[in-house]
Amino acid sequence: MSQLTEIRWHGRGGQGAKTAALLLADVAFNTGKYVQGFPEYGPERMGAPITAYDRISDKEIRVHSNIYEPDFVAVVDDTLLHSIDVTKGLKKEGAILINTEKTKEEIIPLLRGYEGKVYIINAKEVCNKTLGKYFPNTPMLAGMIKISKVMDEEVFLKEMKASLQHKFAKKPEVLEGNMQALKLALQEVK
Amino acid sequence: MAIKERMSGNEAVAHAIKQINPDVMPAFPITPSTEIPQFVSTMIANGEITTEFIPVESEHSSMSAAMGASAAGARTLTATSSAGLAYMWEVLYVAASSRLPICMAVVNRGLTGPLNINAEHSDSMGARDSGWIQIYAETNQEVYDNFLQAYRIAEHPSVKLPIMICQDGFITSHAVQNITLWEDEPMKQFVGEYEPEHYLLKEDETMAVGPYALSSFCMEAKKQQAQAMINAKQVILDVAKEFEALTGQKYGFFEEYEMEDAEYAIVAIGSICGGVKDAVDNLRTQGKKVGLLKIRVFRPFPAEEIAAALKNCKAVAIMDRAESYSTQGGPLGAEVTAGMYRAKCQAEVVNIMYGLSGRDTKVEEIENIYADLEKMAAGELTFDEYPYLGLRD
Numbered sequence: 300m301s302q303l304t305e306i307r308w309h310g311r312g313g314q315g316a317k318t319a320a321l322l323l324a325d326v327a328f329n330t331g332k333y334v335q336g337f338p339e340y341g342p343e344r345m346g347a348p349i350t351a352y353d354r355i356s357d358k359e360i361r362v363h364s365n366i367y368e369p370d371f372v373a374v375v376d377d378t379l380l381h382s383i384d385v386t387k388g389l390k391k392e393g394a395i396l397i398n399t400e401k402t403k404e405e406i407i408p409l410l411r412g413y414e415g416k417v418y419i420i421n422a423k424e425v426c427n428k429t430l431g432k433y434f435p436n437t438p439m440l441a442g443m444i445k446i447s448k449v450m451d452e453e454v455f456l457k458e459m460k461a462s463l464q465h466k467f468a469k470k471p472e473v474l475e476g477n478m479q480a481l482k483l484a485l486q487e488v489k
Numbered sequence: 490m491a492i493k494e495r496m497s498g499n500e501a502v503a504h505a506i507k508q509i510n511p512d513v514m515p516a517f518p519i520t521p522s523t524e525i526p527q528f529v530s531t532m533i534a535n536g537e538i539t540t541e542f543i544p545v546e547s548e549h550s551s552m553s554a555a556m557g558a559s560a561a562g563a564r565t566l567t568a569t570s571s572a573g574l575a576y577m578w579e580v581l582y583v584a585a586s587s588r589l590p591i592c593m594a595v596v597n598r599g600l601t602g603p604l605n606i607n608a609e610h611s612d613s614m615g616a617r618d619s620g621w622i623q624i625y626a627e628t629n630q631e632v633y634d635n636f637l638q639a640y641r642i643a644e645h646p647s648v649k650l651p652i653m654i655c656q657d658g659f660i661t662s663h664a665v666q667n668i669t670l671w672e673d674e675p676m677k678q679f680v681g682e683y684e685p686e687h688y689l690l691k692e693d694e695t696m697a698v699g700p701y702a703l704s705s706f707c708m709e710a711k712k713q714q715a716q717a718m719i720n721a722k723q724v725i726l727d728v729a730k731e732f733e734a735l736t737g738q739k740y741g742f743f744e745e746y747e748m749e750d751a752e753y754a755i756v757a758i759g760s761i762c763g764g765v766k767d768a769v770d771n772l773r774t775q776g777k778k779v780g781l782l783k784i785r786v787f788r789p790f791p792a793e794e795i796a797a798a799l800k801n802c803k804a805v806a807i808m809d810r811a812e813s814y815s816t817q818g819g820p821l822g823a824e825v826t827a828g829m830y831r832a833k834c835q836a837e838v839v840n841i842m843y844g845l846s847g848r849d850t851k852v853e854e855i856e857n858i859y860a861d862l863e864k865m866a867a868g869e870l871t872f873d874e875y876p877y878l879g880l881r882d
Contacts, residue, residue, distance in 0.1 A: 324665045339665035340847075341598075341604060361763035363660050366850045373584040 305366045307351040308377035309385050311346040311399050319373070320351035322440055323449075326458045327355045328343030330450050335360045342431065348383055355449050369386055371447045375422075375435050377406070385435050386413040394446045396488065398422040398435050403489065418446050429480040437477055438484035447487045493671040498661035501668055502568070502654070503528035503595045505539055512591070512683075515543035515554035519573035519662045520606050520638035521658040522596035526568055544775040548573040552580035552591075558679075559589035559770035560698040562688030564640060566591065570658060571598035574612040578619070584651045585620025586714055587699050590643035591651040593621075594636065597759070597810075598658040599846050607847020608658040610758065612810040614820045617671075618715055622652040622721055623788040627762040630668050631785075632656040634738050637671070640680055641728040648719040656762040659847065671736055679735055695799070716787045725786055742791035744783040745798055747773060751780025753862040754799060756825050757808035758784045761843065761850055768855040779859045784821065792828030799829060803866035804837040806858050808878075810844045818875040824882040843878035854879055 305463055306323070310316025315340040326334030341347060352366045370393040376386050377399040386395060387431040394416035397406055403419050410417065422438040430437070444455045460474070467473045496504070502525050506514075521551045532538045543558075545551045551567050569577065574595060584591055585594060599609030626632035643652040656662055687696055702710060721745035722742075729740040744762075748754065748771050755765050762783040772779045774776060782798055799805055807818025807826065817823060822840025829838065831845040841858065844850050858878070864870035 321665050327665065333667050334495060334662055335666050337659070340659055340663075343649065362767050362852055363657075363664070363760045363763050364851050367851070 302358060303354060303356040304370045304371070304447060306355070306371045306373065306447060307369040307389075308313035308351040308353075308373045308375065309364050309379050309383060310402070311345075311379070312347045312349050314375045314433060316349055316373075316375045317351045317439045319375070320353050320442075322436075322462075323353050323443060324355070325462065326455060327353075329447060329458045329462075330357065330454060332449075333358060333360050339362075339365060348379055359372050369393065371396070371443065373439055373443050375439055377401065380409040382405070382423060383419075384411060386410050389413060389415065391415040396420065396439065396442045396446050398439055400424075408459065410458050416443065416446075418488050420484060422484070425480055425487055429483055432475045437480045438487070440487045441481040441484035446468055455479060490672045490675060492672065494668050494670050495636075495662055496629065496666055496668055497524075497665050498626075498632050498656045499524040499596065499663065500528065501629040501633035501827055502636050502656075503532070504670060506540070506566065506634050507532050508673050509564075509640065509680050510538045511540055511566050513543065513555070513558035514567060515545050515551040515558070515565075516567050517545050517548050517551045517573060519548070519570050520571070521662045522594060523600055524662070525594050526598070538785075542652070545653030548576040549580060552577040552584060555591045556580060556587065556589055558585050559584070559591050559787065560587065560688065561690045562683075562685050563740060564644075564683040564707050565589075566593065568594035568596070569837070571600055571612045573608075574616060578616070579871045581616055581619040581621060582653075583699055586710065588649040588651055588714070588717065589639065589651055592639045593634070593651065593653050595653045595655040596658045596662045596838060597655055602646045602728070603846070605846040606658070607848065608660050608673050608760070609810050609845055610655075611811040613653055613655050614813075616653070617788060617820060619625065620650065620718070621714070621788060622648075622650055622718070622786075624652065624654055624786055625758045625784065625856070626654070626656045626661065626762055628784060629656075629661050629664070629666050629727070630738075631746075632661065633668060634649055634736070634740065634850075635734065635785075636768040637680060637738070638728045638732050639675055640683065641731075642684055642721060642724050644685070645724045646686065648717050648724050649716075649876045650717050650721060660760040661856045670782045675735055679732065682772075722789050722791065740782075740785060742786045742794050743798070744774060744781075744785065746781040746783065748780035748798060750779040752803045753805075753859050753866070754780045754782055754802045755806045755808060755855070755858060756782045756784065756799070758787065758821060759810065761810070761855075764850060764852050765855050768859065772856060772859055777863075787821075790824055791827075792824065792851065793832065795825055796828045799836060800832065800834055802836045803835075803841075804862035805829070806862055807838065807840045808843050809840060810846065812842065822875065837862070839865065839872050842875060848879060850878065
């Protein structure tokens with residue numbers, strides 16, 4: 300892994316793209332990294348496109364600008380592919396992960412000629428099998444760990460378990476579903 | 490005693506408040522500072538602190554209530570941004586002239602318009618003449634450390650002035666980054682208890698706060714207030730030294746980054762300074778003698794010290810994140826240039842407007858500024874007007 304990994308998240312307000320970016324920063328911090336996770340605020344309302352960013356590094360991170368040439372991109376909502384150039388600046392050695400019910404063959408023509416690796420995940424299906432509610436950011440977070448390899452998958456699951464146990468101390472029943480969603484998502488990235 | 494953590498700038502301020510446990514916090518929410526009173530309310534509800542939270546109906550009221558609490562003898566704070574700060578305006582002056590050491594967390598955001606919620610310094614820069622001490626931060630770490638030092642400065646008997654602890658809205662307030670926290674007990678001891686000499690609830694002493702003064706005495710009161718701001722300079726340095734002894738974190742009026750032999754310097758405030766440091770490092774590997782002077786303390790304004798730090802530079806770019814519509818540039822540009830003139834600095838100067846309404850600034854753009862400074866010093870480039878960085882055609 301290179302010294303600095305930069306990740307850009309595209310989602311719609313209310314889908315948890317910002318939360319996923321901050322959670323990723325959180326787990327990366329727990330593995331001893333320097334991290335930066337931040338949202339870019341446009342018009343704040345449900346459904347509006349939003350962008351969030353992660354920097355993960357072995358060295359102190361000083362710059363506060365947005366990320367223009369990310370190593371990885373996550374798209375939480377495939378309807379954004381029509382309106383937003385999600386692969387803009389994305390390094391071709393990097394990869395993109397898209398949450399979709401479509402096939403990879405259907406998605407690739409929408410990526411404006413991106414030459415790097417394309418991964419898809421059906422987060423809705425993962426959520427239906429594990430959580431019973433649609434929270435696409437949970438599977439997407441696991442998917443991003445899988446494609447970016449910013450940390451070992453076992454370490455990721457261990458850290459997430461600890462973090463969710465803390466977060467849902469009063470609702471232990473939520474923990475099991477979330478852990479299953481993360482584990483299933485790691486397998487469902489295609 | 491260092492605790493490795495990660496949190497946003499707003500969480501960092503809230504953590505400092507938790508460690509200080511001030512007496513009273515009146516506040517009214519406004520983005521991007523809203524999280525601070527929100528976190529404090531949660532800490533109060535959880536019984537972690539004993540601060541009295543006063544929900545008010547406006548920022549004019551929050552500053553008025555803060556004045557009342559502070560005058561009564563309570564250690565007081567509030568938080569705000571942008572239009573909220575503007576709405577406090579008249580009371581800011583009353584708080585300062587009444588010599589009340591209120592601490593305010595300012596999460597910098599532009600004033601309208603166009604209506605926008607993002608980072609700019611126009612809110613606190615507009616209040617620069619209100620008599621408040623102003624300290625700015627580049628990172629979540631700095632805003633945390635600055636907040637821990639705030640009351641020691643504001644409450645000092647030779648100062649007794651209110652203080653704004655500023656950070657850039659969203660850029661640091663909402664970004665989660667690594668931070669080093671300090672243990673509670675040494676910090677509580679460092680900040681200490683507030684023991685004012687005079688206050689309204691003092692049983693055996695009657696006093697008035699904010700009375701009318703005739704012109705025969707008003708000017709003397711203002712001179713005393715100005716003297717308090719002068720006195721704040723030494724106190725800021727003394728408190729920073731004590732903080733450094735405890736934590737190892739070094740603070741002063743400003744930070745000099747690679748300034749020792751710098752021929753081309755950028756003077757800036759706030760979160761942009763991280764990107765400037767990256768640009769400096771990149772250009773230093775190419776042998777360019779470039780540096781950064783990062784302003785931490787804007788009120789009192791350390792003009793002589795800044796001019797001394799810039800005296801060997803050939804060209805200097807002063808970065809403003811607030812318009813003043815003077816047609817001459819921004820507030821930092823005006824004040825740094827005035828200080829350099831008095832100190833007979835010979836460097837070429839350009840004042841650059843950047844980052845208004847949250848416009849992002851890239852490291853390459855900063856590197857281009859250094860290239861321009863080199864051309865200015867060589868007489869190959871002059872600016873008729875102060876430039877706007879990254880302006881669309």
